[in-house]
Amino acid sequence: MKAVISESYGGPELLEIAEVPVPQVGPNGVLVRVHASSVNPVDWKLRKGQLSALWNLRFPVIWGCDFSGVVDRVGRNVTLYKSGDEVYGFKHGKVAKTYRGTYAEYAVIPESAVSAKPASLSHQEAAAVPLAALTAWQALMGQGSLTAGNRVLIHAGSGGVGTFAVQIAKAHGAYVAATGGPRNQEFLRQLGADLVIDYTREKFEEKVSGYDLVLDGVGQSVWAGSLRVLRRGGRLITLALPIPQEKAGKLHFFATALAGVLGGALRAMAAGKRLVITQVKPRGAELEKITALIQSGKVRPVIERSFPLEQIGEAHRLSEAGHVRGKLVVTID
Numbered sequence: 001m002k003a004v005i006s007e008s009y010g011g012p013e014l015l016e017i018a019e020v021p022v023p024q025v026g027p028n029g030v031l032v033r034v035h036a037s038s039v040n041p042v043d044w045k046l047r048k049g050q051l052s053a054l055w056n057l058r059f060p061v062i063w064g065c066d067f068s069g070v071v072d073r074v075g076r077n078v079t080l081y082k083s084g085d086e087v088y089g090f091k092h093g094k095v096a097k098t099y100r101g102t103y104a105e106y107a108v109i110p111e112s113a114v115s116a117k118p119a120s121l122s123h124q125e126a127a128a129v130p131l132a133a134l135t136a137w138q139a140l141m142g143q144g145s146l147t148a149g150n151r152v153l154i155h156a157g158s159g160g161v162g163t164f165a166v167q168i169a170k171a172h173g174a175y176v177a178a179t180g181g182p183r184n185q186e187f188l189r190q191l192g193a194d195l196v197i198d199y200t201r202e203k204f205e206e207k208v209s210g211y212d213l214v215l216d217g218v219g220q221s222v223w224a225g226s227l228r229v230l231r232r233g234g235r236l237i238t239l240a241l242p243i244p245q246e247k248a249g250k251l252h253f254f255a256t257a258l259a260g261v262l263g264g265a266l267r268a269m270a271a272g273k274r275l276v277i278t279q280v281k282p283r284g285a286e287l288e289k290i291t292a293l294i295q296s297g298k299v300r301p302v303i304e305r306s307f308p309l310e311q312i313g314e315a316h317r318l319s320e321a322g323h324v325r326g327k328l329v330v331t332i333d
Contacts, residue, residue, distance in 0.1 A: 001019070001020060001021070001022045001104060001105040001106050002017055002018075002019060002104065002105050002309070002332075003017070003018060003019075003020045003062045003103060003104035003105065004016070004017055004018075004062060004063065004064070004103035004104070004309065004312050005017075005018045005020065005060040005061065005062055006047060006059065006060060006061050006063065007059050007060050008059055009047065009048060009049030009052060009247060010047070010048070010049070011047075011048075012044070012047070012312075012313040012314075012316040012317050012320070013313060014047070015047070015063075015312050015313045015316065017309065017310065018060075020062070020104070022105075022106045023100060023106060023107065023108045024108070025073060025074065025075050025108055026075050026108070027075040027076050027077040027078075028075050028077050028078065028110055028111050028112075029074070029075045029078070029108045029109065029110060029111070030071055030074050030075070030078060030081050030087070030108070030109050030110075030111055030114050031071070031072045031073050031074070031106060031107075031108050032067055032069040032070065032071055032072065032087060032106065032107050032108075032109055032114075033069045033070045033071075033072045033105065033106055034067045034068070034069040034102055034104060034105060034106060034107050034332045035068055035069045035070070035123035035124075035127075035331070035332055035333055036067070036068050036069070036123045036124045036126070036127035036329055036330065036331050036332055037064045037065075037066050037067055037068075037102045037103055037127050037329075037330045037332065038066040038127045038128050038131075038327050038328060038329045038330060039315045039316060039318075039319045039327070039328040039329075039330065040065055040066065040131050040132065040160065040319075041160075041319065041320075042065065042131075043063045043064060043065065043101075043316065043319075044316045044319060044320045046063060046099070047063055047316065048246065048247065049246070049247030050243060050244065050245065050246065050247060050248075051243075052247055052248075053248060053249065053250040053252075053253035053254065054253070055094055055099070056097065057094070057097055057098065057099050058097040058098055061093075061098065061099040061100070061101075062093065062099065062100050062101045062102075062103055062104050063093070063099070063101045063103055064093070064101035064102035064103035064104070064107075064330075065090040065091060065092070065093065065101060065102060065130075065131050066088075066089075066090045066102060066127050066128070066129075066130050066131050067088060067089060067090065067091070067102040067107055067109065067127060067130075068086075068087070068088040068117055068121075068123040068124070068126035068127040069086075069087065069088075069107075069123065069332075070084060070085065070086055070087070071083050071084060071085040071086075071087055072106065074111075075111075077111075078111045079111075080111060080114070081111065081114060085116065086116065086117040086123075087109075087114045087115065087116060087117055088114075088115060088116075088117045088118075088123075088126040088127065088129065088130055088287075089109060089113045089114045089115050089130050089282060089284055089287055090102075090113065090130040090131040090134070090282050091107065091109050091110065091113050091282055092282060103309065103312060103330065103332075104332070105332055105333070110282070111284070112282075112283065112284055112285075113282035113283070113284050114284045115130075115284040115285075115287035115288050115291060116288070116291065117291075118291045118294045118295055119295070120294065120295060121294065121301070124303070124306055124329050124331060125301050125303065125329075126301075127329055127330075128160075128301035128302070128303050128326065128327035128329050129164075129287075129290065129294070129301050130282075130287060131280060131282075132160040132161045132163075132164050132327060133164040133168075133287070133290045133299070133301075134280050134281075134282070134283065134286060134287060134290070135161045135164075135239060135278075135280040136161050136162075136164040136165035136168050136215070137164075137168060137286055137289070137290055138278060138280055138281065138283075138286065139161075139165070139215055139237045139239065139278045140152070140165060140168055140169055140172075140213065140215065140237075141168070141172070142278075143235070143237050143276050143278050144212075144213045144215070144235055144237055144276075146169060146172055146174055146212075146213060147172070147173070148172060148173025148174070149173060149174070149175070150169075150173075150174045150175070150212040150213060151174070151175045151177070151208075151210065151211040151212050151213075152169045152174045152175070152176050152177070152211065152212065152213045152214070152215065153176075153177045153178070153179075153204065153208055153211050153213070153214045153215070153226070153229060154166055154169070154176060154177070154178045154179070154193075154214075154215045154217075155178075155179050155204075155214070155215065155216050155217055155218045155222055155226070156179065156180070156217040156218055157178025157179060157180050157184070157188050157191070157193060157196075158178075158180045158181070158184035158187060158188060158325050158326070159217055159324065159325075159326075160324070160326060160327050161215075161217050161239060162178065162180075162215075162217055163191060163301075163302045163325075163326050163327075164290075164299065164301075165215050166178055166188065166191045166192055166193050167191055167192060167293075167298065167299040167300070168290075168293065168299060170191075170192035170193075170298075171293055171298040171299060175194050175195075176192065176193050176194050176195070177193065177194065177195040177196075177197060177204075177207070177208050177211075178191075178193040178195070178196055178197070179196075179197045179198075179199045179204055180196060180197070180198070180199070181198065181199065181200055181323065182198055182200060183325075184325060185198060187325065191302075195207070195208070203225070204222075204225060204229065205225035205226075205228045205229050208229050209228075209229050210229075210230075210231045211229050211230055211231060211234060212230070212231060212234050212235070213230075213234065213235055213237065214226040214229065214230060214234070214235070214236045214237065215237050215239075216236060216237065216238040216239065216240060217238075217239045217240060218240060219238070219240035219242065220240070220242050220260055220264070223236065223238070223264050223267075223275070224267070227267060227268055227271055227273055227275075230271075230273045232271070232272040232273065233272060233273065233274075234273050234274070235273070235274045235275075235276055236264075236268060236273065236274065236275050236276065237276045237278055238264075238275065238276070238277055238278070239278060241257055241260075241261070241277060242256060242257055242259075242260025242261065243256055243257050244256050261275070261277060301326065301327060302325060302326025302327065303326055303327055303328075303329050304324050304325045304326050304327065304328060305318070305328055305329075306328075306329040306330075306331055307328065307329070307330050307331070308330075308331055309330055309331065309332050312330055315328050315330055
């Protein structure tokens with residue numbers, strides 16, 4: 001099969017298309033013929049080696065998390081899916097010291113991470129959903145225990161996770177404020193944001209107060225202000241663990257992360273608030289709930305640009321540069 005591989009950590013120029021064997025299916029696996037994937041920040045962070053202190057991988061690797069495609073065959077213990085089913089989801093590609101992701105014509109996915117593709121979406125549209133939407137869902141509905149009437153501030157509202165977070169929060173009856181750049185002000189209103197803050201000329205902590213939740217996809221630079229806008233007992237949920245921006249040894253990696261998290265947690269605790277670090281998990285059952293919102297018209301994926309597999313390097317460059325509206329999709333066939 002055709003797949004995008006890396007022979008080492010480094011820049012996007014190291015991504016190359018190669019012929020590799022079709023993966024074998026275990027008893028609980030689903031072999032999917034992948035039609036489309038998408039680019040998430042974790043893909044290029046892994047490629048650069050930013051997470052190598054956590055995962056010491058054996059090369060070559062296949063990056064990529066999201067997928068949308070058709071079931072080719074299933075393992076003997078799989079009961080929910082069969083050959084020919086249209087499915088989508090995301091996977092953690094790490095197995096032992098290897099990494100086998102979804103920038104490939106075929107991928108094996110655990111049954112628990114698979115969900116039926118929304119009938120209203122193309123494979124390209126569906127591939128833009130799983131990791132980003134589940135991140136927003138698990139942060140808001142799980143860690144945040146969001147309920148109707150909550151006041152929620154979403155940083156980077158026009159990004160991959162942010163676009164889903166705005167829509168999911170509105171679908172559950174929250175009042176939503178979102179930060180974004182000048183070109184995304186009207187776009188965020190169209191997504192459903194009640195209040196839009198231009199972070200290039202406004203201080204969000206001067207615009208809002210008494211909020212129940214803040215969802216942070218930016219990082220430590222917004223933590224202090226975010227804690228100030230929360231009510232007592234409110235939660236700052238961050239997706240951006242403070243880690244070195246380049247490949248680092250284990251000691252430097254964990255020292256940086258621990259210092260950042262501990263400092264933020266102590267400031268939050270002193271104010272009677274909470275700092276929560278969240279990491280998305282591939283759960284097909286939760287993706288089904290997002291599918292229901294998509295089918296009802298309450299949530300939609302936003303795609304800034306689509307790339308053929310041969311241009312995966314350019315897709316990574318654009319994602320790494322930042323300020324992408326929604327998602328970047330990669331078409332496999």
